[in-house]
Amino acid sequence: MGRILAIDYGTKRTGLAVTDEMQIIASGLTTVNTKDLISFLKKYVSNENVEKFVVGEPKQMDNTASESEVYIQKFLMQLTKSIPNIPIKRVDERFTSKMAFQTMIDSGLKKKQRQNKALIDEISATLILQSYMASNS
Template sequence: MSRILGIDYGIKRCGLAVTDPMQLIVSGLDTIFTNDLKDFVLAYNTTENLHKIVLGKPVHKDGTDTFLMLEIEKFSEWVLQMLPNVQIDFVDERNTSVAAKAAILESGVKKKDRRNKALVDKVSAVIILQRYLGHY
């Protein structure tokens, strides 16, 4: 089997998470600038042979898409053109930031480090991928 990449897509940064090759375990991978995401995905696919990319779908409380969904759809179309063997799926990302902050707090991370937005983005990507796999 091959890996699944989870992305918490943001205006400035994207949190990244990945499964193991058997798609059982999810690990936080990195947080990168959104401008670097396409290059990262191309490079990562050459070394890890991605099977699928799961993107967090930002929606309002009533279920309607946020403004960011347009950018995410453009990115997903780019992936399908550049990497035709990689599938794209979306997961409702409501409350992932809240859940990520709670998980970071419970893990005992120092207060200074809990304010690190990059860490929250990475943990949010883990939660998105766990939701997709049915672990969360």
């Protein structure tokens, strides 16, 4: 078994989360400047056994694609071209940013720490990954 790597894509920053090799635990990995994302992922998969990418799929309340899906589609084409041997799955990511923020509050982070958008992106990626794991267990 290999790791599953989740991607919460953003036009500026992208949150990443990953499972352990046994695919039991989802953990935040990091937040990367989106312009550096493909090179970061290439380096990561050359050092780690990654079995699958899980990419958040932002949707509106009526289940239609959100405006950011256009950017995600461009990224997915780049990802497929750059790392063709790792399959990509999509997961509905509605409410993950709100849930990430609530998680930060629940864990007792101070207001200053909760303003860290990079941390919100990383937690969002972790929530996307947990959602994927729960629906495929």
